[in-house]
Amino acid sequence: MSTIRDVSKAAxxxxxxVSRAISHPEKVSKSTLKKVNAAIKKLQYRPNMLSQSxxxxxxxxxxxxxxxxxxxxxxxxxKGIEEVAQKRGVNVLLGDTRDSSGRExxxxxxxxxxQADGIIQLRPYTKDDSALPIDFVSAVxxxxxxxxxxxxxxxxxxxxxEEVVNYLISIGHKRIGVISGLVKNPHSIDRLRxxxxxxxxxxIEFDDRIVTEGDFSFWSGMNASEFFCxxxxxxxxxxxxxxNDEMAIGAIKGFKSKGVSIPRDLSITGFDDLEFSKYCxxxxxxxxxxxxxxGKKSAELLFQIIDGESPSQSEYVLPIEFIIRKSTSVPQx
Amino acid sequence: MSTIRDVSKAAxxxxxxVSRAISHPEKVSKSTLKKVNAAIKKLQYRPNMLSQSxxxxxxxxxxxxxxxxxxxxxxxxxKGIEEVAQKRGVNVLLGDTRDSSGRExxxxxxxxxxQADGIIQLRPYTKDDSALPIDFVSAVxxxxxxxxxxxxxxxxxxxxxEEVVNYLISIGHKRIGVISGLVKNPHSIDRLRxxxxxxxxxxIEFDDRIVTEGDFSFWSGMNASEFFCxxxxxxxxxxxxxxNDEMAIGAIKGFKSKGVSIPRDLSITGFDDLEFSKYCxxxxxxxxxxxxxxGKKSAELLFQIIDGESPSQSEYVLPIEFIIRKSTSVPQx
DNA sequence: GTGAAAGCGCTAACAA
DNA sequence: TTGTTAGCGCTTTCAC
Numbered sequence: 001m002s003t004i005r006d007v008s009k010a011a012x013x014x015x016x017x018v019s020r021a022i023s024h025p026e027k028v029s030k031s032t033l034k035k036v037n038a039a040i041k042k043l044q045y046r047p048n049m050l051s052q053s054x055x056x057x058x059x060x061x062x063x064x065x066x067x068x069x070x071x072x073x074x075x076x077x078x079k080g081i082e083e084v085a086q087k088r089g090v091n092v093l094l095g096d097t098r099d100s101s102g103r104e105x106x107x108x109x110x111x112x113x114x115q116a117d118g119i120i121q122l123r124p125y126t127k128d129d130s131a132l133p134i135d136f137v138s139a140v141x142x143x144x145x146x147x148x149x150x151x152x153x154x155x156x157x158x159x160x161x162e163e164v165v166n167y168l169i170s171i172g173h174k175r176i177g178v179i180s181g182l183v184k185n186p187h188s189i190d191r192l193r194x195x196x197x198x199x200x201x202x203x204i205e206f207d208d209r210i211v212t213e214g215d216f217s218f219w220s221g222m223n224a225s226e227f228f229c230x231x232x233x234x235x236x237x238x239x240x241x242x243x244n245d246e247m248a249i250g251a252i253k254g255f256k257s258k259g260v261s262i263p264r265d266l267s268i269t270g271f272d273d274l275e276f277s278k279y280c281x282x283x284x285x286x287x288x289x290x291x292x293x294x295g296k297k298s299a300e301l302l303f304q305i306i307d308g309e310s311p312s313q314s315e316y317v318l319p320i321e322f323i324i325r326k327s328t329s330v331p332q333x
Numbered sequence: 334m335s336t337i338r339d340v341s342k343a344a345x346x347x348x349x350x351v352s353r354a355i356s357h358p359e360k361v362s363k364s365t366l367k368k369v370n371a372a373i374k375k376l377q378y379r380p381n382m383l384s385q386s387x388x389x390x391x392x393x394x395x396x397x398x399x400x401x402x403x404x405x406x407x408x409x410x411x412k413g414i415e416e417v418a419q420k421r422g423v424n425v426l427l428g429d430t431r432d433s434s435g436r437e438x439x440x441x442x443x444x445x446x447x448q449a450d451g452i453i454q455l456r457p458y459t460k461d462d463s464a465l466p467i468d469f470v471s472a473v474x475x476x477x478x479x480x481x482x483x484x485x486x487x488x489x490x491x492x493x494x495e496e497v498v499n500y501l502i503s504i505g506h507k508r509i510g511v512i513s514g515l516v517k518n519p520h521s522i523d524r525l526r527x528x529x530x531x532x533x534x535x536x537i538e539f540d541d542r543i544v545t546e547g548d549f550s551f552w553s554g555m556n557a558s559e560f561f562c563x564x565x566x567x568x569x570x571x572x573x574x575x576x577n578d579e580m581a582i583g584a585i586k587g588f589k590s591k592g593v594s595i596p597r598d599l600s601i602t603g604f605d606d607l608e609f610s611k612y613c614x615x616x617x618x619x620x621x622x623x624x625x626x627x628g629k630k631s632a633e634l635l636f637q638i639i640d641g642e643s644p645s646q647s648e649y650v651l652p653i654e655f656i657i658r659k660s661t662s663v664p665q666x
Numbered sequence: 667g668t669g670a671a672a673g674c675g676c677t678a679a680c681a682a
Numbered sequence: 683t684t685g686t687t688a689g690c691g692c693t694t695t696c697a698c
Contacts, residue, residue: 003674003675003676004675004676005675005676013684013685014684014685014686015675015676015677015685016676016677016678016684016685016686016687017683017684017685019675019676019677019678020677020678020683020684023677027683027684028683028684029683029684032683032684046442046445046446046447047446047675047676048387048446048447048674048675048676049443049446049447049448050383050386050387050390050392050447050448050674050675051387051447051674051675051676051677052675052676052677053383053386053387053448054383054384054386054387054674054675054676054690054691054692055675055676055677055678055689055690056676056677056690057383057690059383060448069402069408069411069427070403070405070408072403075402075403075429078402078429079429082429086439091426091443091448092426093424093425093426093427094402094426094427096408096411096415106419109379110382110424112379113379113380113381113382114381114382114383114384115382115383115386115393115424336690336691336692337691337692338691338692346668346669347668347669347670348669348691348692348693349668349669349670349671349693349694350667350668350669352691352692352693352694353667353668353693353694356693360667360668361667361668362667362668365667365668380691380692381690381691381692383690383691384690384691384692384693385691385692385693387674387675387676387690387691387692388673388674388691388692388693388694389674389692389693390674667698668697668698669696669697669698670695670696670697670698671694671695671696671697672693672694672695672696673692673693673694674691674692674693675690676689676690677688677689677690678687678688678689679686679687679688680685680686680687680688681684681685681686681687682683682684682685682686
């Protein structure tokens with residue numbers, strides 16, 4: 001493996017000139033540039049990035065903390081991050097934390113030990129969240145909730161949920177159930193607030209007997225359908241607001257297997273707009289998050305912070321799109 | 334940010350002693366060790382890994398080339414890789430190549446420029462595969478096929494496919510269709526060879542009119558079901574061997590929607606044993622690959638190569654498990 | 667058991 | 683435009 005020194009010898013110039021020829025070719029005369037490039041080619045020289053990083057005090061690497069790498073929403077956000085990072089020549093280290101704060105800490109250590117320049121945290125920040133020593137590492141929160149104490153890129157979960165429920169009310173639903181995520185999850189909290197806000201605006205009283213807790217999984221959605229089927233028909237909701245698509249799809253499957261026709265007997269809405277949601281039967285009415293844009297924006301924000309620029313905004317709230325498909329209809333008389 | 338020099342001052346020892354206290358504590362007296370550790374704690378010293386990597390000429394990082402990061406089989410392999418890497422204190426850089434050789438080359442460059450110590454390639458190697466300069470970088474192929482020209486960890490696709498088809502034949506099927514992956518894909522080629530071998534053994538002639546090409550996706554499986562439904566019933570296969578689970582599940586959905594009952598009218602087998610395959614209706618008869626073990630073994634193999642040990646074996650063929658569930662039964666008389 | 671010193675490959679300030 | 687040189691933070695030999 002040849003070094004810059006070998007190149008300098010082969011090109012009969014100093015190592016400084018070689019270094020310049022590579023990083024600032026405009027500062028080098030045409031003729032020497034040619035000599036240097038020839039030598040580089042001949043020796044198959046590749047700069048040692050380890051050395052370069054060390055010297056420049058930058059790892060050229062950021063880490064993305066992902067709760068679940070197999071989740072399509074996250075992979076789309078990551079795609080956006082990678083696109084921006086790649087333009088800058090920065091590597092993206094994916095930290096699949098599997099919701100373990102221990103693993104999260106391991107990845108944060110990478111920033112502390114300079115192996116990474118910054119971190120993007122792909123999950124809602126919670127109050128008792130000691131994981132990120134935010135005054136110490138460059139960090140951005142992506143796809144979180146309100147009141148994140150460090151720079152963040154997210155959607156307005158409250159308004160989005162409100163918009164969904166407003167729509168259900170507008171087409172005639174008065175009794176609207178909820179399949180929530182884990183009740184302590186900030187996303188669940190925000191989306192429930194939006195639900196309540198829509199109810200209040202329409203003068204409908206909140207009834208916690210038609211709210212059930214899931215865990216954002218397909219199976220918890222299916223279970224929830226049983227919960228609703230046990231409610232006597234006259235008290236049963238005519239629509240169910242699910243806090244994500246997976247649970248909505250699980251619920252649809254559960255209801256169908258119990259002979260409840262969607263949307264004839266019951267309207268269902270989701271949240272996230274998974275790839276699959278437009279193909280499922282019936283196609284899901286849901287909220288589409290600008291996942292790729294969330295990724296891009298958060299990467300841009302992180303790089304600003306790394307560069308020491310004070311970003312013009314420290315919180316970006318991106319617009320969502322409410323998509324009406326076939327899983328909702330007017331309630332039966 | 335404090336350096337080793339600050340620690341040495343605070344502990345009133347030389348920097349060499351601090352370095353030793355950290356890397357080889359046994360070479361340092363108890364009393365100085367105590368002083369050094371106190372200083373480290375007081376100054377909140379974290380070794381600069383960039384410098385350490387540079388000095389030690391190792392990045393403490395390997396890259397895993399993944400064709401599709403959202404694929405559950407791959408994420409399971411990765412889990413195995415990460416487990417082994419973590420024990421060694423090595424980071425895993427996930428390279429989602431999205432089947433693009435351009436992106437693959439970018440990641441290989443990381444090894445050439447010393448930013449990563451080695452590479453695990455998670456896809457079958459093809460003959461015209463110029464991507465990996467194998468004599469230059471430490472590399473291992475995982476979950477590929479026969480005749481990979483560098484160290485590899487895989488299953489025996491031919492035998493696995495043969496076992497599946499043998500089983501179908503043993504329970505009475507004589508006319509067995511195939512939903513293949515892309516015909517040029519080495520996995521497809523190997524699995525088709527296994528299929529043919531089983532046929533030959535049973536004295537059944539190969540009939541390419543009941544073999545159709547998919548692309549390993551759910552939708553291509555669904556399309557394939559239409560292909561089979563267009564075949565007159567008397568010529569239609571009584572069983573279909575699908576080259577992966579996704580296509581099998583798509584096919585089941587397609588057949589069901591056309592009134593073909595599985596397994597009563599038609600038996601279906603998959604390949605991979607996705608998480609979902611045991612829950613789908615009917616639960617899928619399929620081949621389970623030891624995904625996590627493939628990951629572990631390939632990481633171990635790579636580390637051996639990086640360490641310059643010549644591995645005892647350069648090809649590991651791991652056993653599969655054939656799982657009989659509910660999507661197969663004896664053919665109707 | 668400990669310290670002094672060289673050096674890993676590269677960049678940048680400064681001098682020529 | 684080019685070369686000389688110091689030094690980034692760390693490890694390791696070699697003396698003591």
